[in-house]
């Protein structure tokens with residue numbers, strides 16, 4: 001039977017608030033999808049009592065900072081086809097909310113085994129059959145999963161240039177990298193751009209958004225794989241971060 005609380009707060013109130021928040025950002029969501037989004041949040045907050053998954057412990061804040069923030073990527077992800085990969089999923093954000101909204105295969109990846117296992121427990125409990133999880137690093141996963149994904153998403157994982165390098169070998173031709181960033185400096189954007197030119201990706205869009213209730217600033221940056229890389233990818237584990245291409 002469905003619990004009537006989420007993280008100790010009344011579910012009916014959170015459900016109402018979530019509906020308002022999503023509507024205010026133009027995200028269409030059914031009652032069944034909201035139920036799953038709140039189920040996931042409850043599982044995360046329970047698990048967070050025994051392992052470090054998130055520093056956001058207030059369910060009200062998590063509605064904005066986890067659920068809505070993840071779904072700000074939905075419009076861009078919906079423009080792509082084929083499987084979606086979430087690199088560095090942590091507690092399942094943004095991958096699980098996106099998988100709740102999109103009827104297509106997802107893979108949620110984290111390099112930390114206990115996080116990948118926690119996320120697998122969440123998707124099992126939620127009955128998300130089309131969602132796989134893997135404990136892997138993006139660089140090593142790309143060796144055996146070249147060109148498999150129509151979209152790669154990432155939030156709070158690595159600088160833009162590093163993400164462009166991680167995503168390139170994993171994407172199919174025409175596939176897109178959709179990244180959520182807080183403040184994005186000109187320097188980080190510049191290095192993303194130079195990396196993209198080297199690896200056969202092009203910047204499609206950059207959108208700036210404000211979260212409700214003054215809870216932050218977001219940039220949604222989208223790249224498309226439109227050519228071949230001039231460098232053999234993936235490079236060995238750690239090189240994208242330690243020896244960036246730009």
Ligand SMILES: C[S@@+](CC[C@H](N)C(=O)[O-])C[C@H]1O[C@@H](n2cnc3c(N)ncnc32)[C@H](O)[C@@H]1O
Pocket residue numbers: 087088089090091092093094109110111112115136137138139154155156157158
């Ligand atoms: C700051 S957390 C963000 C988690 C989640 N995306 C979110 O926004 O709440 C970054 C996560 O990325 C994972 N990570 C970092 N580099 C990675 C890589 N190369 N491949 C896979 N996972 C990675 C870390 O283990 C960590 O769980």
